[in-house]
Amino acid sequence: MNNHILKLENIHKYYFENKNKLHILNNLNLEIKSGEFISILGKSGSGKTTLLNILGLLDAVNSGALYYDGININELNEQEKNITRNKYLGFVFQFHYLLPEFTALENVTLPCFVQNKNLKNINSIKKRASELLEILELKDRLNHKPSMLSGGEKQRVAVARALINNPKVLLADEPTGNLDEETSEHINSLFKKINTEFNQTIIVVTHSSELANVSQKRYHLKKGALVLK
Numbered sequence: 001m002n003n004h005i006l007k008l009e010n011i012h013k014y015y016f017e018n019k020n021k022l023h024i025l026n027n028l029n030l031e032i033k034s035g036e037f038i039s040i041l042g043k044s045g046s047g048k049t050t051l052l053n054i055l056g057l058l059d060a061v062n063s064g065a066l067y068y069d070g071i072n073i074n075e076l077n078e079q080e081k082n083i084t085r086n087k088y089l090g091f092v093f094q095f096h097y098l099l100p101e102f103t104a105l106e107n108v109t110l111p112c113f114v115q116n117k118n119l120k121n122i123n124s125i126k127k128r129a130s131e132l133l134e135i136l137e138l139k140d141r142l143n144h145k146p147s148m149l150s151g152g153e154k155q156r157v158a159v160a161r162a163l164i165n166n167p168k169v170l171l172a173d174e175p176t177g178n179l180d181e182e183t184s185e186h187i188n189s190l191f192k193k194i195n196t197e198f199n200q201t202i203i204v205v206t207h208s209s210e211l212a213n214v215s216q217k218r219y220h221l222k223k224g225a226l227v228l229k
């Protein structure tokens with residue numbers, strides 16, 4: 001058994017536009033160990049979101065293999081993929097997707113309600129949600145609704161929500177894309193903190209070299225493959 005939490009082998013992904021084949025990912029390989037924090041940079045249209053959707057089991061490859069903990073994702077049915085997604089992955093997007101009628105604390109607990117029909121442990125879920133919000137420096141914002149939070153605060157709530165089910169890998173797509181420079185710097189330092197203090201594996205796709213600079217390994221997506229910088 002290898003110690004890679006995630007492995008991509010000879011991934012190809014293409015789209016057809018009219019009769020033209022657009023080869024987006026072209027023999028892409030990647031290995032990530034538990035606890036690593038990597039960033040993926042690349043110019044617009046280079047395939048970053050396509051790659052993240054594949055890593056998130058939201059899109060399929062045309063050929064090649066994707067393994068989580070040695071499990072070949074190609075061999076799973078849809079239900080098994082859903083279970084793997086819930087067990088392994090937390091997502092943060094450019095937009096926070098918080099529900100406006102719920103407080104910060106309630107928004108963070110929501111994934112547990114979706115997944116878990118037996119909510120006898122609601123108090124422990126709330127406790128974990130408030131601990132996460134405290135780590136993300138939102139201790140005094142637990143009962144605020146999204147309209148009462150700043151952009152950076154909303155994004156930090158979204159990060160806490162992504163972590164509530166203890167995902168093995170946190171996937172983030174342009175998490176600072178909507179934020180100003182100062183707010184982005186704060187989010188960058190929190191990603192670093194989550195990685196170093198909690199050994200959280202993180203994969204972030206970004207245009208921001210500042211965010212890439214807090215990661216341990218910076219890859220560039222070029223001509224459909226990843227180049228380590």
Ligand SMILES: Nc1ncnc2c1ncn2[C@@H]1O[C@H](COP(=O)(O)OP(=O)(O)OP(=O)(O)O)[C@@H](O)[C@H]1O
Pocket residue numbers: 015016017022024042043044045046047048049050051
């Ligand atoms: N469903 C699709 N059908 C056809 N082409 C697609 C489809 N989805 C994405 N593409 C094309 O694939 C390429 C890569 O798109 P992708 O969104 O992955 O790029 P990106 O690097 O994330 O770009 P950006 O930084 O602008 O968000 C683009 O040229 C896009 O137009």
